[in-house]
Amino acid sequence: MPEVTTEATDVFDIMHTMRAMRRLKPDPVPDELIRKILAAGQAAASGGNTQRWRFLVLKDPAIKKAVQVYYKKAFDELVGPRYATSAPPPGSDPARYKRQHAAVEYLTDHYHEAPVWIVACLEDGANAGRSAGSSIYPAVQNMLLAARALGLGSTLTTRHIQYEKEVDAAMGIPPGFHSYAILPIGYPMGRFGPVGRGPLKDVVYLDGWGKPYPGL
């Protein structure tokens, strides 16, 4: 396994070491780095190139705290109990999954302490369908990759959507727009490392469902 560096330029290194970084320092992040992350988001594709996105940068402690209350509520009601009873996913094991659970709980308690949030919003109208998110999540992934490249930690979070009316109101998001992800960003306490996933051959087929792809 090659050494994992803080900053990175090779796109494959970046993708394979872009773990969910949930333990973040409260130290401020320079605006120039946030600008680079936002520009990476805006470089993403959107359906029909409509670009109906808005990126709300949040540093205001009171607004972040108001959202964290609902993020924690959703953990206590749903996510915590689910973690406690579910099996480790592919590429993980009980010990690693337990560490993930602890990190998820840590972020839940410290969500608002991340120095900067980027809230990815979309003008999706009143009756957004199944494909709506496909015009904002490419931008979200670009921003996560950019943060990783710059040595900044983040996590794609969507749990707040369980209380979308309350949190969108707390963040002042106007009618017609909705938040699709919150990226808490900061310098990581821990180190970047390889992501854990199951064997690629278990999820890839050739010329028919369930037929192995021999190229792997």
Ligand SMILES: Cc1cc2nc3c(=O)[nH]c(=O)nc-3n(C[C@H](O)[C@H](O)[C@H](O)COP(=O)(O)O)c2cc1C
């Ligand atoms: C759609 C989506 C929603 C997610 N929401 C949350 C969230 O609300 N809170 C959180 O801590 N992690 C969230 N995650 C992060 C996943 O839990 C994380 O990617 C997974 O644990 C794998 O971690 P790893 O990339 O470090 O291996 C979300 C990821 C995705 C793709």
